Each structure stands twice: as structure tokens, then as C-alpha cells.
Amino acid sequence: EAQVTQNPRYLITVTGKKLTVTCSQNMNHEYMSWYRQDPGLGLRQIYYSMNVEVTDKGDVPEGYKVSRKEKRNFPLILESPSPNQTSLYFCASSFWDRDTGELFFGEGSRLTVL
Amino acid sequence: LAKTTQPISMDSYEGQEVNITCSHNNIATNDYITWYQQFPSQGPRFIIQGYKTKVTNEVASLFIPADRKSSTLSLPRVSLSDTAVYYCLVGDIGDMRFGAGTRLTVKP
Numbered sequence: 001e002a003q004v005t006q007n008p009r010y011l012i013t014v015t016g017k018k019l020t021v022t023c024s025q026n027m028n029h030e031y032m033s034w035y036r037q038d039p040g041l042g043l044r045q046i047y048y049s050m051n052v053e054v055t056d057k058g059d060v061p062e063g064y065k066v067s068r069k070e071k072r073n074f075p076l077i078l079e080s081p082s083p084n085q086t087s088l089y090f091c092a093s094s095f096w097d098r099d100t101g102e103l104f105f106g107e108g109s110r111l112t113v114l
Numbered sequence: 115l116a117k118t119t120q121p122i123s124m125d126s127y128e129g130q131e132v133n134i135t136c137s138h139n140n141i142a143t144n145d146y147i148t149w150y151q152q153f154p155s156q157g158p159r160f161i162i163q164g165y166k167t168k169v170t171n172e173v174a175s176l177f178i179p180a181d182r183k184s185s186t187l188s189l190p191r192v193s194l195s196d197t198a199v200y201y202c203l204v205g206d207i208g209d210m211r212f213g214a215g216t217r218l219t220v221k222p
């Protein structure tokens with residue numbers, strides 16, 4: 001089954017404790033991205049990657065890191081989480097093809113930073 | 115980046131046709147228009163995409179006028195399960211920006 005898998009789905013952590021949210025896709029997509037969703041703000045893009053070893057900042061990259069060492073994986077790293085990073089996070093992937101342009105989203109990871 | 119403007123919310127009743135209009139006055143020549151649907155605590159799901167004129171699939175139609183400065187998502191005969199947030203996006207895959215979307219509530 002074609003899917004984007006995120007882990008963990010739920011996490012409660014404390015300020016300053018490094019954490020990684022994993023994202024994996026099995027569709028051989030070149031493009032992957034991370035979004036955060038907060039009430040009233042819609043989805044805001046954190047980072048995106050157009051292919052292996054190619055990453056770029058989205059609209060809200062502060063406090064986050066990403067890496068793209070393999071095509072299928074795009075982990076989101078919070079080196080020193082803070083309470084303002086409490087949010088619902090979504091990973092997405094797509095073929096880099098203008099004619100289809102369909103983003104496939106994971107089920108989301110709800111993060112709470114105390 | 116082309117900015118989009120949508121109504122914040124809409125109400126409808128089961129069985130009615132719903133039209134959600136999105137304004138994108140600064141759309142670029144190469145930009146496509148894409149609509150997504152999102153249910154609470156789930157990731158958005160692709161509905162339809164178009165460049166100009168009309169596109170139709172099994173769940174919706176997308177109407178795009180000649181000037182492409184707006185687009186209208188049409189949902190035929192909505193049901194309670196169509197209650198969701200609908201997002202209009204313009205741009206290619208690297209420029210996708212989700213706004214606050216339109217919250218559609220379908221009532222019995």
C-alpha cells in the first residue's frame with residue numbers, strides 16, 4: 001500500500017530534550033516536506049526537499065533541522081524543543097512532476113513540549 | 115508566490131451542491147490550481163487540480179475562468195461526510211502554501 005508513515009504519532013516531551021520525528025514514504029517520490037498545523041493558521045511549511053541531499057527552508061524553519069540521506073526518509077529534528085513547537089506535524093511527499101502535483105500526507109504527529 | 119483568498123467558513127445541507135470560490139489575483143503563468151480536503155487530525159487529501167477551463171473527476175469539478183484569477187471548487191450533492199476544511203493552493207509542488215482554508219459544515 002502506497003503511504004507516508006510518520007513516527008511517533010503522539011509525543012509529550014520537555015523543553016530542551018532533543019527529539020526526531022521520522023517520515024518514510026514507499027512511493028519513490030523525489031519531493032518531501034514537513035508542515036506544522038496550529039489552530040487558525042492552517043498548515044505552514046517548515047522544510048522541503050526536492051531530492052536526496054537537497055533541502056530548503058519553508059516558511060517557519062526556525063528551531064528545526066532536516067536531512068535527506070535516502071530518498072524514502074525525511075526526518076524532522078528538534079534539537080532543543082520549546083513549548084512554542086507544540087503542534088500537529090505532517091510529512092508529505094510527491095513526484096516532482098508539474099502535471100500531477102499531488103501531495104500525499106502522513107497521518108500526523110502530535111507533539112507537546114512542556 | 116501567489117496568495118489565495120477563500121471564505122473562512124460555509125454551511126450547506128445534505129444533497130445540495132456546494133461551490134467554494136478562491137481568489138488568486140497574482141497567479142503566475144505556469145501555476146497550477148490545486149484543492150485539498152482535510153478532516154480533523156488527518157493529513158490533507160488531494161481533491162482536484164487544474165490549469166484552465168474545467169476539470170472534473172469522480173468527486174468534484176474545478177472551474178477556472180479565462181483570466182485564472184479565481185477558481186471554484188464544486189462539490190455535487192454533499193453529504194455529512196463532506197464536512198471538512200478545503201484548501202485552495204496555487205503554484206508548483208515546491209511552492210505549495212496552505213492558507214487557513216474554508217471550513218465547510220454540512221447539516222442534515
